[in-house]
Amino acid sequence: MRWADIGEDVCSVSRALSVVGDRWTLLIIRSAFLGARRFSEFQKDIGLTRHRLSDRLNKLVEDQVFEKVQYQSNPVRYEYRLTDRGKELYPVIMTLVKWGDKWMAGDGGKPMEYEHKSCGNNIMPVLTCPECHEEIDPHDMKAMPGPALQALMNG
């Protein structure tokens, strides 16, 4: 089975990337996980022009990754808060952190370290199987058509 036969749209990576498939968008989301909420905070973190940052924040609100919430009335000011949908992008950001730490680190070592507060250890998360709890090795994973693809293939 080739992807081309089944349509670009029936692919969760492709769909996910239609929302977050832009370098700046992922950096905005990373900043939000590190505590940024206000336009000026994102701008200071990322160094993007007002116009481009505004474009991306608006698209992320439209895509329901952020909600825009008024936090001050005089003058009116808004902040951008991650929605549940946005918060669930955390694993995408952390797997990028992990890869960057390992393969793109400079001489100085890791830029950031992470404490898992519930157990107190300094950790880097791992992707595991929820059934057998083993760490995932790509070679152990078999991709098969799911319901959406089966329906397409059958008719």
Added chain:
Amino acid sequence: MRWADIGEDVCSVSRALSVVGDRWTLLIIRSAFLGARRFSEFQKDIGLTRHRLSDRLNKLVEDQVFEKVQYQSNPVRYEYRLTDRGKELYPVIMTLVKWGDKWMAGDGGKPMEYEHKSCGNNIMPVLTCPECHEEIDPHDMKAMPGPALQALMNG
């Protein structure tokens, strides 16, 4: 501490995105995990023009995500194989799949399903703590400056 104070470059997400921060690049890597190796296979999967696909594959070879290996001599033909560095992007792809499955699914359900061959279950991987084995909740993670940032902050 604000990111802007410490320099954009000392950030693993930013560094990782300098390699994979492009929608098409991530789709190319996804295709590789689904078995594509040859130029024509990537082209069929992704539907990108020859010129643009060639650009991105060359950059991925330069960035050591793929190695370009000759598989035929007459005429000379090459294929693109994921390096170890490339294979370790699997968690990034799978976390995107998971998010897309949950938040961007159409009416038809999941496009693909995944069997963990070593235990035989149909699963979707979870991000867990390697110490206490709990699933990671972003609220339980505390980000702290690592060695590279500490060095920068100290002068």
